[in-house]
Amino acid sequence: MDEVKLRCELGVLTRPDGSVLFSEGETTVVAGIYGPVESKINKTLVEKACVEAYFRPKSGLPGVKDRLNESMIRNVCEAVIAVALFPRTAVVVVVQEMQNNGQLISCALNATCLALLNSGIDMKCMYAAVTCFLDRSDSIVLIPPADEREIKGSFMFVFDSVEKTILASHTEGSFSIDQYKDALSLCREESTNIFNFFKKALTIK
């Protein structure tokens, strides 16, 4: 099976504390992190930093669909950033979509992880997001089929780097429980490649 090509360029933007241009196959996003910065009064948490996530689509204004992406990015970041170290502050995560070929959420999450590493903020662990697709012939593949109509469903999993447990899961389409299990094990295998890629990306610099 072909591998999903990963590419990244760290520190592409000068203003954010951490930034990355990341692409997963044909899907590309830019992510930037500001933090810890001063938080808005109504969002301040006394015991930890609050994470704000903003997801910008490639054209038009953000809609209801982007709110769901934002909520996933925020929840995953809250779980991995050592938020208890920065009470009464905010960590702002901004993701700009550039190109979407089906792996948008996983690409955005991976980019966020790299941007967080690039910013040097304290984290509990790394995470890797993997998308795989269920095609009409009921096989599970990592590369999205060229024809969109061939896709019966898709699975997205996020694993942490320590125990490889499931941080997040998101699916599209309907499928059997066995297919879900197969997708889970395939994605877990693939997550090793992504962690290796992260390590390589950080050491070259």
Add this chain to the structure above:
Amino acid sequence: MSEQYKILHPVKYYRDYLAHNIRPDGREFDKYRPIVVNLGSISTADGSAIAKVGRTTVVCGIKAELCQSKAEAANEGFLIPNVELPPLCSSKFRPGPPTEQAQVATQLVADILKNSECLDLKSLCIFPDKLAWCLFADLICLDLDGSLIDACMIALMAALKSVRLPVIDYDPALDNKQANLEHRKPLNITNIPSSTTFAKFDDKIVMDPTVDEEDLSTALITIALRKNELCFVHKPGGASVTDEQLLKCIDESQKRAIVIEGIVETALRSLQ
């Protein structure tokens, strides 16, 4: 005494309960709250239902309008869900534009509908590219006590099942449409997807959490099923879970899905 203890040390209070394998409301970890469905409660809507999951109450009203279909999907109609969380349902909300939680809930309900393929949008088309039904499903939460998506899905599916659309005679040559109000037809709903929410607290997972449990929990999982197939496994982050925990949740939600389907079907029979 326990009331003060709950306010001062909510986490310890809850943990003490869980240590005895019971929850503050007397349920065990894998027990859900009673579900109540009432059909046809709003006479001015084309289909309506009220669903209660414990104290969480959601009203769903479906309004059907005629419209022109989109050019890229000329032979499809529309089904547009919208979840509203008014200030009435919880102290967390204030009047104004929809909150993030309401928008996320709207998107989750729309995703479950799309993934389950319970309603073929092609059946809402009256004449390709000219005339189609647009169903606005407004879901209003009256009381928010956790597991919002579950209650929304029950209310929405029950309301969809009760929709009776008038037959439309359409003459494309003259662009003349005539609604036959005497002759009404139900929608062709092929399955009843239902969702179950779980909350993770420490390393324990509880089913159908109340709002207090949701606030204290470190992660939420929502699983939707149609018949024996999964159509949505959503965990938006938070604390991580192991494979065994996730598969156990899927197992539990499968059992609950059968019960929910039975409840909706029973409510529907009482209407007829």
